[in-house]
Amino acid sequence: MIRRITMDKNIRERLDEFIRKKGLRQTAQRDEIIEVIFASDEHFTPDELFDRLRLAGSKASRATVYRTLGLLDEANLIHEIDLGDGQKNYDPNFVDRPTHNHLVCVDCGKVVEFEDSHLDLLNDCVTRRLGYRPLRQSLRIEANCEKLRTSGGCPDLIQARLKSKRLPNQKK
């Protein structure tokens, strides 16, 4: 069995409600998947999640991982986000912060999450002005690291290099 992990009550409840409403079934694989996802607040690709699951002792297959991710997205427990790397990325933090946005550093690939109420308000206004009703919005900012530019060094960049030496499946 999978290692026990503390999880937000809120999430469990939301999922149970979704499962009930849809006439779905609770399975060990689904439990394991949401436990592993919400044990961290990190973004992930389906493949990364699959690896984490293996490490945690789960034997859920890739197919099930993909199918469950679709389900969780539909239930609004995770969101698909576009990090610009050509893969599907999921973000588990929309439950707590439904309107946050992402900044991607093009120097080191670091992803910063941020919230801004002015931004939210403005998006809402613009959408209504255009004759629509806002549902979801995703803002991605690509930026350079100011620290790297001015002082020539950035701790995240060094970390990123170390990381890329360890990991095999990279894009390019």
Next chain:
Amino acid sequence: MIRRITMDKNIRERLDEFIRKKGLRQTAQRDEIIEVIFASDEHFTPDELFDRLRLAGSKASRATVYRTLGLLDEANLIHEIDLGDGQKNYDPNFVDRPTHNHLVCVDCGKVVEFEDSHLDLLNDCVTRRLGYRPLRQSLRIEANCEKLRTSGGCPDLIQARLKSKRLPNQKK
């Protein structure tokens, strides 16, 4: 030879400069591709562009289309945008309107481009506050059609249905 199309001088110049700087070569295929792209202000996937090229009489291969799209993106003549449909989409309108954003109607799939200087300013501020230097930003809003909701009808939805009957390669 391909049908002659009027094209923004600006674009031709920008491309020529990029080609010169990079030590690249001007070829018939590249000319055809940018002519077809900028003959319209519509977004497109690589595949749609390939079809348009065929219709216009060009025989450029898919491989060349993909390679050239990468080049044009690098030259900032087009931008890759995320419309949330799982395919690469390119937008040729960033030359004239470098900071525009996209709203996607989930009812009919219509994409509305819009600009808002407040939004641009706010994004800029937020980015700097976080310690970064803004490069590109992409905001996608998913929304419902207000007209459809209130009056039960939306001209774009009807068009979308007609269109989907004609086109074969759809996502789902």
Next chain:
DNA sequence: CTGATTGCAAATGCTTTGCACGCCA
């Protein structure tokens, strides 16, 4: 029991690449 769910492997679909040939500068 019954239908939802899973795992496997095969299929799919978009995109990239290796290579030999052709063509621009």
Next chain:
DNA sequence: TGGCGTGCAAAGCATTTGCAATCAG
């Protein structure tokens, strides 16, 4: 002429799907 660009077909890769077996309710 040198080497960039092209077309073709093959490869790559993430994701989806058909199907038979399994399991939850």
